[in-house]
Amino acid sequence: MTESQATRTLGAVLYPDFELLDVFGPLEMFGGVGPELAIVMVAKQPGEIASAQGPRSVAEYGFEDCPELDLVLLPGGIGTLPALGDAQLLEFLRRQAGHAELTMSVCSGSAILARAGLLDGLKATSNKQFFQLATSQSSAVDWVEEARWVEDGSFATSSGVSAGMDMALAVIAGLYGLERAEAIGARTEYEWHRDPFVKYLNQGTAALAALADEE
Amino acid sequence: MTESQATRTLGAVLYPDFELLDVFGPLEMFGGVGPELAIVMVAKQPGEIASAQGPRSVAEYGFEDCPELDLVLLPGGIGTLPALGDAQLLEFLRRQAGHAELTMSVCSGSAILARAGLLDGLKATSNKQFFQLATSQSSAVDWVEEARWVEDGSFATSSGVSAGMDMALAVIAGLYGLERAEAIGARTEYEWHRDPFVKYLNQGTAALAALADEE
Numbered sequence: 001m002t003e004s005q006a007t008r009t010l011g012a013v014l015y016p017d018f019e020l021l022d023v024f025g026p027l028e029m030f031g032g033v034g035p036e037l038a039i040v041m042v043a044k045q046p047g048e049i050a051s052a053q054g055p056r057s058v059a060e061y062g063f064e065d066c067p068e069l070d071l072v073l074l075p076g077g078i079g080t081l082p083a084l085g086d087a088q089l090l091e092f093l094r095r096q097a098g099h100a101e102l103t104m105s106v107c108s109g110s111a112i113l114a115r116a117g118l119l120d121g122l123k124a125t126s127n128k129q130f131f132q133l134a135t136s137q138s139s140a141v142d143w144v145e146e147a148r149w150v151e152d153g154s155f156a157t158s159s160g161v162s163a164g165m166d167m168a169l170a171v172i173a174g175l176y177g178l179e180r181a182e183a184i185g186a187r188t189e190y191e192w193h194r195d196p197f198v199k200y201l202n203q204g205t206a207a208l209a210a211l212a213d214e215e
Numbered sequence: 216m217t218e219s220q221a222t223r224t225l226g227a228v229l230y231p232d233f234e235l236l237d238v239f240g241p242l243e244m245f246g247g248v249g250p251e252l253a254i255v256m257v258a259k260q261p262g263e264i265a266s267a268q269g270p271r272s273v274a275e276y277g278f279e280d281c282p283e284l285d286l287v288l289l290p291g292g293i294g295t296l297p298a299l300g301d302a303q304l305l306e307f308l309r310r311q312a313g314h315a316e317l318t319m320s321v322c323s324g325s326a327i328l329a330r331a332g333l334l335d336g337l338k339a340t341s342n343k344q345f346f347q348l349a350t351s352q353s354s355a356v357d358w359v360e361e362a363r364w365v366e367d368g369s370f371a372t373s374s375g376v377s378a379g380m381d382m383a384l385a386v387i388a389g390l391y392g393l394e395r396a397e398a399i400g401a402r403t404e405y406e407w408h409r410d411p412f413v414k415y416l417n418q419g420t421a422a423l424a425a426l427a428d429e430e
Contacts (some may be wrong), residue, residue: 024236053254058263060271160404187376189377190377191377
């Protein structure tokens with residue numbers, strides 16, 4: 001891929017202890033768009049950064065030298081908790097979201113966007129197991145608990161972890177057409193949930209009961 | 216996590232241009248097992264290694280200094296083609312699979328295992344869009360085209376990309392119990408396909424027709 005072929009740049013914004021699938025599920029789908037979409041990874045400083053599950057990834061840009069992004073992808077994960085107090089991260093997100101075509105979050109990433117004040121007046125959602133973490137960041141957001149993902153204005157927020165892949169395919173369908181999204185879903189053998197209010201169809205009753213007990 | 220808590224070590228074996236979700240979908244699921252399962256990434260040399268989609272990951276071990284693995288995870292991707300001719304990779308896989316409790320592949324990764332002679336006499340599957348790449352490596356393998364994943368002996372092989380997550384949950388259910396697998400599926404909001412012969416339920420007819428035309 002040459003730089004000149006790319007008409008949009010997507011930047012995944014990493015912070016320590018990000019959730020692996022929040023980043024790499026959507027990047028698998030966006031990677032299927034082809035050379036017209038460049039994908040970069042960004043963190044406070046360029047270099048290695050560890051996920052919540054342990055494996056490390058490499059940010060090629062730091063906040064200071066990151067180019068203007070067209071699409072922003074912000075993951076969740078256990079690292080969300082310290083990230084909520086990271087003024088440089090919040091400022092970077094405000095700066096990029098100010099001009100980005102679309103800013104996306106997966107899982108508890110929407111809590112960080114809400115803390116940055118970026119979701120005020122908009123509909124948004126978040127991970128169902130940590131929903132209050134998101135809602136407690138701002139009461140000016142119209143939180144939609146039952147959604148798997150929500151698009152409003154220049155923001156798209158998804159529920160937990162694997163919901164990010166469904167959001168990514170919906171965003172690809174919007175930007176590049178339904179046929180492209182369907183082809184990517186088929187190639188990755190992914191059963192795309194097209195309904196943003198899809199319910200769990202196939203989970204164990206014991207697991208769901210356990211989650212209900214935690215709430 | 217301290218080393219002493221881990222009773223098993225899973226190693227993801229990376230090679231240039233590996234498919235992102237083949238690695239990080241299963242690692243998301245295995246990462247949910249907890250501190251009793253250590254996760255490491257391995258490549259020919261330790262250090263940075265680029266995926267097919269561009270983003271780079273970090274291998275903490277090279278083939279020479281890699282410890283004995285209990286679980287091996289081998290991805291597919293466009294990098295499979297040169298990997299089939301990589302004698303050091305094939306030898307590393309033979310050495311690790313010789314003592315591992317379970318060696319897993321996702322997508323075209325099973326073509327590499329077949330080339331290494333490791334699947335002879337066993338049932339196995341592979342990515343449906345590149346199935347012949349796998350079958351052409353060995354006629355002594357009982358290739359099961361209609362399967363989403365197959366477990367046989369100390370090997371588990373899955374179909375393309377997202378099928379690796381279903382295989383991972385099935386393996387976790389076998390090693391750590393169904394309840395643990397269900398809890399991980401629920402926490403990641405992943406709709407686990409428990410049936411290894413599940414069909415696409417929700418794909419676009421246009422995309423499926425296009426794939427059929429390619430075959």
